Amino acid sequence: MRHLLAPENRPIYPVNPSSSEIMGLTSYASILDIPEPVDMAAIVVRAELVPAALRECVQKKVNSALIISGGFRETGEEGKKREEEIIEIAREGGIRFIGPNTMGHLDTSSGFNTTSFIEHIPSGSVGLIAQSGNMGTRIIQNAHRYGMGFSKFVCCGNEASIYLEDYLEFYAQDPETKVIMLYIEGLRDARRFFKIARKITPKKPVVALKSGGTKGSARASRSHVGALTGSDDVYTAAFKQTGVIRVSDDEGLCEVTTALLNQPLPRGKKVGILTMGGGLGVVAAESCENEGLEITELEQKTLEKLNALLPDRWSHGNPVDLVGSNVAHSPEIISTLWILLEDKNLDALISNVWLGRINRDPRLGRIFGNTDTSGETDEEYTRKFFQQVGQYDIPLMMIGGYPQTASDLDAYILFHKEGFLIYPQPQRAARVLRHLNWYRQYLETISGD
C-alpha cells in the first residue's frame, strides 16, 4: 500500500468496509462504490472473502487483479476448490489475475509496485519472474551486491490465471528487459514454456534456477505454491535444448546474469589466469579445468612482453604468477593486465590483479596503474578503468576476498555498479565462464541450423 502510493500520478482507491479513510485517502466499502473506472484491483482479504471480492471486480469491469491472499491450492482440498471457484469467476468475467498467494509485482519504469516489502529497487535491465516470493526477495535484496537493476519483477504465486509462461512471453517483447531471470519450482505448461524459451534465447538470454527436483523439496513445493515439480532430468534436457542457462543457486543466477549484461561472451574455452600468488593460480586453474575450460599457452608475443616488464621470478607461463608482493603497488602490474587482455590465445581472463586505489583503501590499493588520478573521484577513476577493459573483447573475471569492512563493501559496490563483480572464489568465476561458454556454443549451434 505504502509503495503503491509512491508515484503520485496514479490514483489509488482503498476499499475496506470498516473505515472511511486510509492513509489520507477516501476508503470505499466496496469496489462498486468507487466513482471512477478501475484498471486493476489488488485483493488482500481472507481467502473465504476472495471469491466475493473478485465477483465485485467483474461487476466493476476491472481488467486485471492481483490476489495476494493465500489459502488456496497450496493448503489442500478445500483451498483447491476455492481456487477453482475464482478461476471460474475470472474466466466468466474476463479478468486475469496474478496469484493468488503472491507477494506482488513491480515495474521500475512506471514505479508501480504492489509488493509490501521491497523498497528502493534499482531500475535496470533484468526481468525477474519468481515462483516464490521469498526467493524473489532474496534475489532483489542481494541485487546491489551484484550492481543489478530490474525492469520488472513478478511473484507468480499459485498461477491460477496468469502462468509463468505468460509473464515470460511478456518479458520477451519488453524493450526494457535485456536478460530474463527465472526462479522455477514447477511449470504449468512445460511444453509451452520451452516453445517460448526457444524463441527468446537467441535474442535475449534466459537464466533459470529450478528447484524442487528431489522428493522432499517437491513435497515442500506442493505445500508452498501447489507446484508439480516434475522430473529434474526432463527439465535439464529441455533447458539444454532451448538455450535456457540453468544455474544451481541464487548466487549463480545473479552472477551469470550480471556477466551476461556487462561482459562479452567468451569466444571459446581457453582461459588465462593472472595472479599475485601461486596457490590461487593453482586453485583457479583447477577450477577452470573442473568446469571443462582449458588453461592455454600464451602467445609468444605475450611472453616476450611480460619478460621485458616483470622481474625474472614470474611464472613464465599460464597461470601468470607475479610471485608475491614486491611487484605489487607498481605500475607494471596493471600493464600485465592489458598485455593479457590483448593475447589472442585467450578467450577469457581470470585475475586477482585489478584496479585499486593505492593510499585510499589499502585492501583495494594493492594494484594500481594510474599515476595521474588527481582530481578524479573514485567513481570516475573506476569508470575509466572499466572503459579500458571494455576495449578488449574478452570477459575479465576478477577474484578477491570477501569484503570485511564498510570501506571494502563500498569499493566492491562501486565496481559492481560498473558491472564488474569481484568473485570471492575462483571456483565461481570459472562456473560463470562455463555458463557463458555453453550459451555461446548454443547460439552458434542454432545459427548453424
Place this chain on the structure above:
Amino acid sequence: MRHLLAPENRPIYPVNPSSSEIMGLTSYASILDIPEPVDMAAIVVRAELVPAALRECVQKKVNSALIISGGFRETGEEGKKREEEIIEIAREGGIRFIGPNTMGHLDTSSGFNTTSFIEHIPSGSVGLIAQSGNMGTRIIQNAHRYGMGFSKFVCCGNEASIYLEDYLEFYAQDPETKVIMLYIEGLRDARRFFKIARKITPKKPVVALKSGGTKGSARASRSHVGALTGSDDVYTAAFKQTGVIRVSDDEGLCEVTTALLNQPLPRGKKVGILTMGGGLGVVAAESCENEGLEITELEQKTLEKLNALLPDRWSHGNPVDLVGSNVAHSPEIISTLWILLEDKNLDALISNVWLGRINRDPRLGRIFGNTDTSGETDEEYTRKFFQQVGQYDIPLMMIGGYPQTASDLDAYILFHKEGFLIYPQPQRAARVLRHLNWYRQYLETISGD
C-alpha cells in the same frame, strides 16, 4: 621484521653487511658477529647467497632456520641444484628449516610471527598448514568473517627440510590446536601423511583443501612450490580411509572448521528446515537431499506444539514454513526454533529464522523472542541466545542473505564470534552438514573396529 619486533621479550639481531643499525637495533655484518647464542635464523637474501648464509648458521650452531627467499626448486634445474645444496648443508650441520620459498609462520600464543603481511591475527584453536602463502593469507584474512582464531600457521614453501607431514605431527600434539586445517598441493611423503592422519583424526579433526589435481593446475603447482601433485583419485581414497575431511574450496574449509569447533556433530542424516518463506524451504530441502541428507517427518509432539502456537497457514510439516511476514517480529517465532531443536526425529536444523534485535537493526530484527533485553548489550544478548541453542545437542545452521551494509556486517561478525555462521546459501549449510555427518560416520566405523 616489524611483526617479529612486536613481543619485546624476544631478542632480535638484524644481520646485514651494509648497515650498522636497523629499526633501532644494532645490525651485524654476519650472524657470526652476534655475541649471544641464536635460536633461529630467518633468511631473506637473494637465492645465490642463501647457501653461504646457511653455512654461517651452522657455524653459529643455530638450531633452526626459516628461508623466505625464492629461487629454488620451483624455478627449474639451477634452482633445484641450489635447493639440494642447502639440504645438504642443513643435514650436515644438524639444522632444520622452513621453506625455502615460504611466507613465514606464526604462533599466536607466544606472538612469534615471521610473516610480513599478516597483522592482528586472532588467536584461537585452528592450526593451519598451507602449501601456499597466498592461500594461507586468504584464509587468515577471511578468518574474522568466520569468527575463527588460530593457534599456529605455517606456510610450507618448498619443504626442502621440514615437510608438511612434520608440521602435521607437531600440530597433532599441540594442546592449543583443536582442529587442523590444511591447504595441500602435493605431499612429499603421502604414505607417512596418511599414517599420521589416521592417528590424529579420531581425536582432532583434520580438514583439507587439496588442489592441483588437473593437468593445468598441476603444472602451475610445479612452478609454484615444485610440488608433485599426484592423482586426485588416490588422494580422495586416502583422505576417505584416514578420516580427513576433504572440502572443495577455501570457504568450505573455513565453514567446516568453524562448525567442528562450535557445533555438535549431527547424530544422523535427518534434517529439519525452518523457514519464513516457501521457496527457501524448497531450495534448502533440495540442497540437503542433493547432499545425501533426508528431510524427515517431525515428531507428532512437535506438530501439536506448532499447531498450538502458529496461525493455521503454516506448512504442517517439514520444511516448517511459517508463510510470510505476519508472524515475523513476534515472540512465537523464536519458540518455533526451540520446539524444533527439541524434536528427537531431527539430527540437525537449518533455519532462516534466528535471533535478531528488533528496533536495533531492521534486517536482523525480523526475528526476536527476548522481550526483556533492556540494559543488555548486543554481545550479551547474542551470547545468551547461543548459550540456549547450545543446550540442545544438534547443530543449528542459520541461513541469511549477504551482509549489505556496515551494520549488517557488524551483526554478522557478532554472531560469528559466538561460533555461529550465517550461511548466505542453504546449499552451503547442507554441504557442511554432509561433511560433519561423514566425519561422525567415520568415527563410528573406526570405533567399531
